[in-house]
Amino acid sequence: MNTIIFNKELSPGYFHMGISAPELAGKAKPGQFVMISVRDGRYDPILRRPMGIMFIEKWGIEILYQLVGRGTYIISRMGPGDPIDVIGPFGNGFQLRHDRDIWIIAGGCGLAPFFELVKQLSHKMEKGKKITMFLGARTYPDLPALGLLERFGIKPGIATEDGSAGFHGLVTELVENSLSESHGKDGPLLLASGPFGMLRALADLAVRRGLECFVSIDRRMACGFGVCLGCVVPVKQVSEDAQESGESGAGISYKCACTDGPVFNAREIVW
Amino acid sequence: MVDLSVEIAGLRFRNPVWTASGTFGYGLEFSPYLDLNQLGAIVVKGLSLKPSKGNPPPRTVETPAGMLNSIGLQNVGVDAFLKEKLPQLRKFDTHVIANFYGNSFEEYEETAGKLSQAEGISALEMNISCPNVKEGNLPFGRDPKVIEELVGRVRKAVKLPLIVKLSPNTSDIKSAARSAEQGGADALSAINTLIGMSVDVRTKKPRLAKITGGLSGPAIRPVAVRMVWEAASAVKIPVIGIGGIVSAEDALEFMIVGAKAVQIGTANFLDPAASVKIIEGLRDFCEKEQVERVRDLIGAVRV
Ligand SMILES: Cc1cc2nc3c(=O)[nH]c(=O)nc-3n(C[C@H](O)[C@H](O)[C@H](O)COP(=O)(O)OP(=O)(O)OC[C@H]3O[C@@H](n4cnc5c(N)ncnc54)[C@H](O)[C@@H]3O)c2cc1C
Ligand SMILES: Cc1cc2nc3c(=O)[nH]c(=O)nc-3n(C[C@H](O)[C@H](O)[C@H](O)COP(=O)(O)O)c2cc1C
Numbered sequence: 001m002n003t004i005i006f007n008k009e010l011s012p013g014y015f016h017m018g019i020s021a022p023e024l025a026g027k028a029k030p031g032q033f034v035m036i037s038v039r040d041g042r043y044d045p046i047l048r049r050p051m052g053i054m055f056i057e058k059w060g061i062e063i064l065y066q067l068v069g070r071g072t073y074i075i076s077r078m079g080p081g082d083p084i085d086v087i088g089p090f091g092n093g094f095q096l097r098h099d100r101d102i103w104i105i106a107g108g109c110g111l112a113p114f115f116e117l118v119k120q121l122s123h124k125m126e127k128g129k130k131i132t133m134f135l136g137a138r139t140y141p142d143l144p145a146l147g148l149l150e151r152f153g154i155k156p157g158i159a160t161e162d163g164s165a166g167f168h169g170l171v172t173e174l175v176e177n178s179l180s181e182s183h184g185k186d187g188p189l190l191l192a193s194g195p196f197g198m199l200r201a202l203a204d205l206a207v208r209r210g211l212e213c214f215v216s217i218d219r220r221m222a223c224g225f226g227v228c229l230g231c232v233v234p235v236k237q238v239s240e241d242a243q244e245s246g247e248s249g250a251g252i253s254y255k256c257a258c259t260d261g262p263v264f265n266a267r268e269i270v271w
Numbered sequence: 272m273v274d275l276s277v278e279i280a281g282l283r284f285r286n287p288v289w290t291a292s293g294t295f296g297y298g299l300e301f302s303p304y305l306d307l308n309q310l311g312a313i314v315v316k317g318l319s320l321k322p323s324k325g326n327p328p329p330r331t332v333e334t335p336a337g338m339l340n341s342i343g344l345q346n347v348g349v350d351a352f353l354k355e356k357l358p359q360l361r362k363f364d365t366h367v368i369a370n371f372y373g374n375s376f377e378e379y380e381e382t383a384g385k386l387s388q389a390e391g392i393s394a395l396e397m398n399i400s401c402p403n404v405k406e407g408n409l410p411f412g413r414d415p416k417v418i419e420e421l422v423g424r425v426r427k428a429v430k431l432p433l434i435v436k437l438s439p440n441t442s443d444i445k446s447a448a449r450s451a452e453q454g455g456a457d458a459l460s461a462i463n464t465l466i467g468m469s470v471d472v473r474t475k476k477p478r479l480a481k482i483t484g485g486l487s488g489p490a491i492r493p494v495a496v497r498m499v500w501e502a503a504s505a506v507k508i509p510v511i512g513i514g515g516i517v518s519a520e521d522a523l524e525f526m527i528v529g530a531k532a533v534q535i536g537t538a539n540f541l542d543p544a545a546s547v548k549i550i551e552g553l554r555d556f557c558e559k560e561q562v563e564r565v566r567d568l569i570g571a572v573r574v
């Protein structure tokens with residue numbers, strides 16, 4: 001059992017929680033996630049909820065979450081000192097590259113896993129290489145924790161669908177507009193997390209512009225550690241051996257978002 | 272010291288708590304959370320002759336006190352299991368039970384034959400809840416006549432103890448149990464998941480890509496207890512109880528209606544250490560209630 005250190009509502013519906021979990025934190029990497037029990041002593045809701053790791057500290061981890069349903073409601077009501085059952089870290093996480101320009105593209109709470117990434121990378125970037133961030137949301141209040149980014153000296157490009165802040169439109173459009181004509185093979189490495197539609201649009205952009213792109217994929221997860229096989233993502237099939245049975249389309253095979261991911265090369269996924 | 276051991280099909284188990292197929296991977300995934308050597312047995316994910324890539328996603332959805340799944344029996348295939356997974360599992364001092372299925376009589380026979388030649392497998396558990404592809408995709412486990420023939424054919428192909436895992440999606444579990452016994456099963460396990468469905472009322476779309484899926488978790492426990500009770504009273508061979516067990520008391524409920532052992536499924540997702548906690552809970556219960564041997568509780572139901 002772990003303990004909640006703080007649980008603050010940053011803006012309506014968005015929470016920032018610190019959880020004491022030194023052992024877990026000692027093993028964690030940027031882009032990994034944890035599975036949080038929301039059972040509250042009962043069995044409805046029953047399954048753990050996956051949450052990205054926002055910050056890794058000596059004493060534990062921090063998460064950034066949006067209130068969307070019953071599970072997140074239950075944890076939003078908890079306070080400092082309350083016990084919370086967290087297991088992990090799970091998943092592959094992001095590769096850290098100091099030798100390239102990195103463009104981070106996040107939608108809503110998809111921003112969470114990038115805090116730790118930026119924390120670990122920002123002071124280590126090779127000369128001339130930098131981290132650029134683009135955040136998208138439906139409307140300005142859906143951009144939580146912007147203030148927390150300032151400490152890394154990053155001013156993200158912002159896109160809102162209703163035009164309430166920054167660029168009026170989709171974040172993927174903002175990214176595309178920001179790419180200069182010359183961005184080709186030596187262009188930035190794209191790292192993204194957010195709604196499926198955003199990731200798909202970005203994957204498409206990456207292919208059109210010849211950019212490398214890695215995305216963190218959200219899937220419903222029953223276990224989080226590779227045993228239920230519920231969280232699969234369709235990927236392009238490389239070998240033929242898994243083709244024999246099963247009712248899925250040809251040329252597709254499945255990988256688990258929890259163990260093979262959540263971070264995938266966008267080109268590998270069958271969108 | 273409480274004696275938790277049980278004997279089934281000539282095998283001795285240090286306790287009656289096994290892990291259920293499809294919820295425990297190939298075992299090793301759980302070693303960060305518990306000592307595999309403490310388990311009564313590990314039942315591995317359902318194996319088939321050829322690797323199977325399973326159904327399109329979404330494959331799971333949470334439901335009240337349970338979940339639906341339509342994994343589609345994705346697995347590495349029997350050959351890869353024997354070559355890559357089994358050698359690692361063999362290192363543990365725990366019975367390994369290989370769960371398997373087929374899409375035809377021949378596939379069942381061939382898969383069982385391969386498994387029974389391998390070293391380090393204590394018993395086979397045969398999943399008969401899957402569709403018979405040659406016979407209009409009707410599940411094997413629905414028709415008592417088919418069950419008897421299928422079990423009989425597999426029985427001839429293997430020397431290892433054969434456990435037949437019954438499907439609850441039948442109107443008469445007693446007939447299914449008797450047919451499996453007649454076919455030559457050494458033991459029965461029950462239940463597999465109940466077919467269910469869940470729909471998003473806004474999009475009007477089913478929540479699973481395959482529309483329907485198997486329901487598991489505490490929600491199915493009363494149905495499972497009833498079916499285990501019926502099956503146990505219909506046959507002489509041992510019955511292993513499965514369905515929604517999350518605590519030692521739940522496990523005892525099954526044993527009291529006649530189960531000689533139990534399997535823990537969905538609970539492994541909620542708490543990866545659930546199975547050993549249930550073993551500890553059984554020991555505590557027996558100590559408090561002054562039960563010397565847990566097997567004394569088997570079938571102790573007063574009706
Ligand atoms: C690897 C990973 C990392 C994530 N990181 C974050 C994060 O940092 N911050 C954050 O706010 N959210 C994150 N999510 C999404 C988060 O898990 C869901 O918002 C949460 O499970 C919703 O639970 P609920 O009970 O409030 O909602 P409900 O809608 O009531 O949940 C019902 C069921 O659907 C599942 N579910 C619902 N929405 C999602 C979703 N988007 N992705 C996966 N499963 C879902 C739930 O887990 C639950 O089983 C992440 C998801 C994944 C897979
Ligand atoms: C995700 C998942 C996968 C499963 N896969 C298999 C399988 O491969 N073979 C099998 O015989 N049963 C399978 N089952 C059924 C379980 O072994 C068990 O019979 C059922 O879930 C009821 O027990 P529970 O309520 O404790 O989970 C699966 C169940 C779940 C939830």
Ligand code: FES
Pocket residue numbers: 220221222223224225226227228229230231232256257258259
């Ligand atoms: S969530 Fe269970 S295998 Fe990925």
